[in-house]
Amino acid sequence: MSFSSPQGHPSPDKQQLSNGGKRTLPQEERASKFRKIYDHELSALGDTVRALRMQRMDEYRQAAYIGPWVKPNLQAPDKDLVLLMDKVKEFLAVDGQVRLILGDSGAGKSTFNRYLEYELWQKYQPGNRISLFINLPALDRPDRELMSPEDNSTLLSYRMQTWLA
Numbered sequence: 001m002s003f004s005s006p007q008g009h010p011s012p013d014k015q016q017l018s019n020g021g022k023r024t025l026p027q028e029e030r031a032s033k034f035r036k037i038y039d040h041e042l043s044a045l046g047d048t049v050r051a052l053r054m055q056r057m058d059e060y061r062q063a064a065y066i067g068p069w070v071k072p073n074l075q076a077p078d079k080d081l082v083l084l085m086d087k088v089k090e091f092l093a094v095d096g097q098v099r100l101i102l103g104d105s106g107a108g109k110s111t112f113n114r115y116l117e118y119e120l121w122q123k124y125q126p127g128n129r130i131s132l133f134i135n136l137p138a139l140d141r142p143d144r145e146l147m148s149p150e151d152n153s154t155l156l157s158y159r160m161q162t163w164l165a
Contacts, residue, residue: 060117
């Protein structure tokens, strides 16, 4: 059996076939196609990140911000206070850590986190981590709205699309 290709490609019987009988591309052609797809996806992601950055920075329009002073740890005396932003910047400089910010209702935790997101977006460089403030109390079911139980994938990309629309 012989096939002819209108685009000038060799017929399938002259090409290398995989175990499943499917045509396989030479490594150079596969790499080229992968690069094109990767570049396209990266470009689309970059456009989405730029749009999200602009939207979030536009949303944060606070005339003045006074950063909170905090105890460096729960055991520290009340007189030993440091700027929360300084502690968080130290934390962000090291990977693999977890930090919990505790405070009374109305103490400014959410305001601080929104400001932190704004600061990080101002310093954002392509390829760096993305800062994203998610207001969990605004979600009815954060466990279901941020995670899809069917496929265990995050719905963050869906949320970003709806936020940018």
